[in-house]
Amino acid sequence: xxxxxxxxxxxxxxxxxxxxxxxxxxxxxxxxxxxxxxxxxxxxxxxxxxxxxxxxxxxxxxxxxxxxxxxxxxxxxxxxxxxxxxxxxxxxxxxxxxxxxxxxxxxxxxxxxxxxxxxxxxxxxxxxxxxxxxxxxxxxxxxxxxxxxxxxxxxxxxxxxxxxxxxxxxxxxxxxxxxxxxxxxxxxxxxxxxxxxxxxxxxxxxxxxxxxxxxxxxxxxxxxxxxxxxxxxxxxxxxxxxxxxxxxxxxxxxxxxxxxxxxxxxxxxxxxxxxxxxxxxxxxxxxxxxxxxxxxxxxxxxxxxxxxxxxxxxxxxxxxxxxxxxxxxxxxxxxxxxxxxxxxxxxxxxxxxxxxxxxxxxxxxxxxxxxxxxxxxxxxxxxxxxxxxxxxxxxxxxx
Numbered sequence: 001x002x003x004x005x006x007x008x009x010x011x012x013x014x015x016x017x018x019x020x021x022x023x024x025x026x027x028x029x030x031x032x033x034x035x036x037x038x039x040x041x042x043x044x045x046x047x048x049x050x051x052x053x054x055x056x057x058x059x060x061x062x063x064x065x066x067x068x069x070x071x072x073x074x075x076x077x078x079x080x081x082x083x084x085x086x087x088x089x090x091x092x093x094x095x096x097x098x099x100x101x102x103x104x105x106x107x108x109x110x111x112x113x114x115x116x117x118x119x120x121x122x123x124x125x126x127x128x129x130x131x132x133x134x135x136x137x138x139x140x141x142x143x144x145x146x147x148x149x150x151x152x153x154x155x156x157x158x159x160x161x162x163x164x165x166x167x168x169x170x171x172x173x174x175x176x177x178x179x180x181x182x183x184x185x186x187x188x189x190x191x192x193x194x195x196x197x198x199x200x201x202x203x204x205x206x207x208x209x210x211x212x213x214x215x216x217x218x219x220x221x222x223x224x225x226x227x228x229x230x231x232x233x234x235x236x237x238x239x240x241x242x243x244x245x246x247x248x249x250x251x252x253x254x255x256x257x258x259x260x261x262x263x264x265x266x267x268x269x270x271x272x273x274x275x276x277x278x279x280x281x282x283x284x285x286x287x288x289x290x291x292x293x294x295x296x297x298x299x300x301x302x303x304x305x306x307x308x309x310x311x312x313x314x315x316x317x318x319x320x321x322x323x324x325x326x327x328x329x330x331x332x333x334x335x336x337x338x339x340x341x342x343x344x345x346x347x348x349x350x351x352x353x354x355x356x357x358x359x360x361x362x363x364x365x366x367x368x369x370x371x372x373x374x375x376x377x378x379x380x381x382x383x384x385x386x387x388x389x390x391x392x393x394x395x396x397x398x399x
Contacts, residue, residue: 083256087195088209090258093178094120095251097146097199097206098136098155098169115139117198117251118169119180119260121289128173131289132250133265134160137167145171146199148207159292162225163233163300163368165265166285167250168292180252183259185238185281188217196242196264196277198251212242212277221266221278222361230312232360237278238262244277253279301371302397303379304336305329309359310348317346320385325350327358328382341392343381350387351380367394 072080080086098116116136122129130145137143143155153171160167194214199206216239222231240253244267253262262279291298307329313319319330328350334343349357352366371377373396380389 084193084195084209084211087254087256087258088197091119091178091180091197091252091254091260092207093148094180095148095197095199095207096120096130097247098130098132098250099144099146100140101142101144101154115143116247116249117264118145119250119252119263120176120178121180121182121260123173123176123179126173127170128176128179129158129293130155130169130171131263131285132167132169133263134162134165134167136250137169138162143169145169146206147176151175159296159298161288161292161298163364164285164288164298165235165280166263166288166292168289180260181258182282182286183255183257183261185217185261185283188214188238188255188261188281190214190217193256194238194240194242194261195254195256196240196244196248196251196279197254198244198248198264200245200247208245208248210243212240215239215241217281219278226306228308230308230360232307232309233364234361235265235278236281236284237265238281240277240279242277297399299373300397301367301373301375301394302336303363303367303377303394304334304338304340305331305343305349306333307331307349307360307363311359315346319346319348319382321348321382322385325382327356329357329360329363331381336398337392337395338379338390341379341390343379343390344383347381347383347388349379349381351378353378354380 072083072086074080074086074089078089080089096118098118100115116132116139118130118132118136120128120130137157137160143157145153145155147153155169155171158168158170192214194212196210196212198208200208219237219239221235221237223233223235224231225233238253238261240262242253244264248264249266251264252260253264255261261282263282263285264277264279267277288298310326310328310330313330315330315332325348328348331338331343331345331347331349334345334347349363351357352363355366357363357366371394373394375394376391377394378389378391380387382388
């Protein structure tokens with residue numbers, strides 16, 4: 001059932017393209033780790049503009065006068081009538097729209113369809129970095145960033161990664177004074193408030209803000225990276241009931257302190273289902289984003305196969321498996337280290353280093369979390385009913 005839901009997510013997102021990404025400033029996170037007061041849920045850190053001015057990330061102070069409703073006063077003297085408003089103000093200008101270029105002579109920019117959203121998270125020299133989803137940038141070779149004030153800037157792709165669904169863009173920093181601050185998704189508690197900020201449907205609805213609660217801090221959602229419908233990867237995400245709509249992908253999920261704790265990536269869009277939205281945890285995004293900035297891609301070990309889950313295999317080739325083999329991954333293409341070692345099409349992988357694998361999710365998880373480029377690996381397969389074992393070194397995933 002979940003696989004169907006994910007397919008429907010893709011259907012409602014970015015004009016029949018995926019609508020699932022994030023990034024973070026590692027320095028910000030390091031600062032938060034050292035400055036946050038244990039058990040208080042608050043942190044001290046530098047201003048978003050990098051000035052180094054200290055402030056309370058729990059921020060604005062609450063005051064009550066003459067029995068009136070509690071008001072929240074920010075450091076610059078702005079009065080907010082709710083904690084949601086105060087938190088939103090901290091990141092509002094750092095959330096942007098990601099759109100395709102359009103001929104301004106004919107386009108009504110209020111009607112331009114947003115491919116997704118993004119978050120300005122760092123200013124370096126004369127340019128600003130924006131984090132968004134991989135599937136957002138994959139929708140078009142040319143992209144334009146639209147700021148909160150409507151200003152448009154051409155975007156350059158710094159790097160993108162399909163497996164984490166994260167991408168980083170670069171834009172001219174002129175006129176940009178606000179960047180988002182990043183919290184720690186590891187600090188999240190089930191039941192706490194979450195606020196989603198993004199640009200659904202089109203620029204006419206830019207900066208839509210929705211509120212919800214965190215239902216799970218580590219939900220695992222199977223997805224199809226291959227696009228075939230065969231579930232071959234598992235994303236670890238934050239689940240919230242804050243409304244996430246088409247165009248919200250790549251936008252910010254923030255906590256009540258105005259810190260980004262997730263990157264909105266997808267929702268379950270079954271008929272009759274509401275309040276099931278998901279975001280990439282910021283703690284998982286940080287190392288990916290930093291590697292994208294450094295290299296433009298993420299280095300991962302490579303076994304050299306394309307495969308489908310045994311349960312999804314419907315090819316004409318007879319596999320002749322023993323009755324006790326009920327799970328595994330059927331090799332449909334072979335290249336690189338696996339080909340050199342002797343693996344062939346229609347081999348059924350059942351173990352990696354003597355660890356049983358039931359499907360391609362198990363294969364990918366083992367490779368990407370337990371192994372490194374150059375590590376030795378032992379692959380056990382069934383070929384025409386006979387068990388065989390191959391040993392070789394893992395290569396680097398081609399770009």
